[in-house]
Amino acid sequence: MYGHILKYRLMCLTKDKDNMFWILIFPIVLSTLLYAALSNIGNQELFHQIPLALVAEEEESEEVTRLMNATDLVEFQMMDQTEAQASLENEELIGYVLMDEEMKFVVQTKGMEQSIVRLFLNHYRQTVGTVENIMRNHPEQMGSVVNRLETRQVFTTPVSAARAKLDPMLIFFFALIAMTCMYGAYLGLREAVDIQANLSDLAARINIAPIHKMKTFFYSISAAVIIQVLIISVLLAYLQFVLKINLGDRSVLIYLTSVLGSVLGVMAGAFIGTVLKTSENMKNAIVTIFSLGGAYLAGLMNFSTKYTVAENVPILTVLNPVNLLADAYYALYMFDSLERYWMNIMYMIGFIILFFLGTYMNVRRRKYASI
């Protein structure tokens, strides 16, 4: 009997085009669009050399050569003043350095890049001035000064608490995978509607059959979980092998987390379908709000939302199952320690138990007061 019901429930769920679109096609399309739109986000943080012109009467003088080789921060181009002024006005440069008796830095607007160049030039001029002064007054100490300048001590080294550098794009994809798991709620809802005689004629017909209702429900829910796990497997494979997104090196845990997320999604839908006393359309709308809204709060639309929520309404990070799931992926990716990951998993298991008990209490009803 299990095989018979399972086979037909799998057929019904996979042939339900509306559900399949939202649960399978939509996340794949959304992930592709997100990938296309966001794939440069990480790169934008890389430093680009600041374009600057150098205006000097003697282009091959020692002083010019020294300045041009003094830093990688700036990309110098030799120009005459007219040309440099024109390039500045056309915003091809952020400024130019005029090397006459006093080094002048000519800019048109103030900004971060201009400030960096100004700091560099000040530092350069001070260093050059100091060396020239020592050469003039204490030429015997020149050797040790040069040594000191060449062996600058770095007193601070940046150390990351994370095991990997987080690409901001991953926040979106973790939220997307979590949202897809939660879309299993549509399948759970469908199973809940198809088992309760007071919700559909089809369910009434199934209830009349000589099979224990809880058995039928268990068989049906297992079909929903199987479909959802297959869907999430397809999505993970698509992200990793087609879009080549690196979700981290803990693939097994990522997959197991997704399986747990699928169970959570399906049970959430069953819970909404059985506990809420409202129309099926309204229940569908609630599932959409629950999964899509949850994904938004977990950073699907804007990764800063995740941090804003955590800072201002921390309780929502725990009450939002999509965030728990997305944060579990995040923790797997970012930290060596699995403490934060297991915390999220425990909350998720708590939700699954809660949803299961709520669903069981309602589905086990053998007769209805009204149909």
Add this chain to the structure above:
Amino acid sequence: MVIKVNNLVKRYGDLVALDHLSFDVREGEIFGLLGPNGSGKTTAINCILSLLSYDKGEIEVFGKPMTPESYEAKRNIGVVMQNVAVFNELTVRENVDYFCGLYVPDKKEKKRLVDEAIAFVGLEKYEKFVPKKLSGGLLRRLNIACGIAHKPKIIILDEPTVAVDPQSRNKILEGIKELNKNGATVIYTSHYMEEVEQICSRIMILDHGKSIASGSKESLKAMIDVGEKISIELYDLEDEQMRSFRKLPNVASVSYEENLLTIHSYKAANNLEHVLEHIKTHNMAFGKIYSEKPTLNDVFLELTGKELRD
């Protein structure tokens, strides 16, 4: 007795849906539950099937109390719901196979029964169609096939012909008679008195959750005083002539509209003969004449004071 309902009471808040309803269904009969919409027919069926809880009363099926766990009884009951209850994603064959499989675990036996059910409702050509590709009538037939495929001993059909074209309706009614001939006991609910008259061997009339009469159609009609309705096509009938018909024996009422004189008579012998004699005596020019026996609607009208179709 395959079903026995005793003193059944079902309330929805202040509304009494079933008011101390008692009846029984005998093996091999087609038992009709006739009543207007909202009279309690479907509620009674849902209580029998243990889908609905009830406030008072007892229900026995095959001599045992009916509960949601009465799997042995359920195995022998087939239900055709008022609304079509099939999976939209499955084909005709898959739908019948699914529901049959809930009752019959043996694959070979199931296949045979599914083939028979599909042939019985005449859907062989549509086996691979999904429900949305079927017309209303074909959909109703699929609904029936899903309910009867496992060859149950009791078949409950709850208004199976609602919104069905006359051709499909006739096919459905003929099919029900055939199922009964093959040994199934049938409970048929409807608000269409013609259908109930046509196929049911015993009828119970329900109104406001109460049984107001039950018996064979003949015995029900015998309960009322109304006799036949005589309609005569008469031209230019004057008031005086119309009044003369009222004086004839056993005439209850007379009306004249658009050249048609309608005489409602009390139950008695020779009513038509008196009328024809009167026409001949007064030399009236007439066209068609026809007489109709009292219907279940007349029974309902006399017992409740309202039309069955209201």
